[in-house]
Amino acid sequence: AQSVTQPDIHITVSEGASLELRCNYSYGATPYLFWYVQSPGQGLQLLLKYFSGDTLVQGIKGFEAEFKRSQSSFNLRKPSVHWSDAAEYFCAVGPTITSGTYKYIFGTGTRLKVLA
């Protein structure tokens, strides 16, 4: 069955430090992968996406992600975190087909806290 795993529920980093958020997926074919960010009480904003081609993807707000097929991973990185990056981050795969139904599958999210 298709799934998305974000192993870290919470991550705390100091402002200016580097960041890596982990995402592992389980999907039979080449996945369509997304990273979204959600500030408290707000909707989700797309940071970046991977469909094919270059495995290192650049996104908005200085984020990048690398697709590694051998590790079934799509980790999100940022070289220097800003206090405004504190938010919930969701990795997603989609659409996948489960019993004839197309679905977007979201990971459980990683909450990022940034220390001043």
Add this chain to the structure above:
Amino acid sequence: DTEVTQTPKHLVMGMTNKKSLKCEQHMGHRAMYWYKQKAKKPPELMFVYSYEKLSINESVPSRFSPECPNSSLLNLHLHALQPEDSALYLCASSQDWREGGNEQFFGPGTRLTVL
């Protein structure tokens, strides 16, 4: 315009009330979605409309009734809700839900509280 708008931002209702949530997009997207999100959880898909037709209903209770009056609008009618239905309700849209690469654009959500 790459924005999905939702009204109202907040809604408090009793279990006997009838209310509606509204969602609008002007990006020409043909797929629109309703998600429910509980605190500290990922969004859960409720409904998908594709070309104004209901394509997916994720076994949502009938007290939630979606409606897509036209390609830009999506409503969620609420009736006889339960306190456990309190959540953030997110609307999203994409070019076409069957296309793998179509990113979803999310609205800011409606925070619903059922008393």
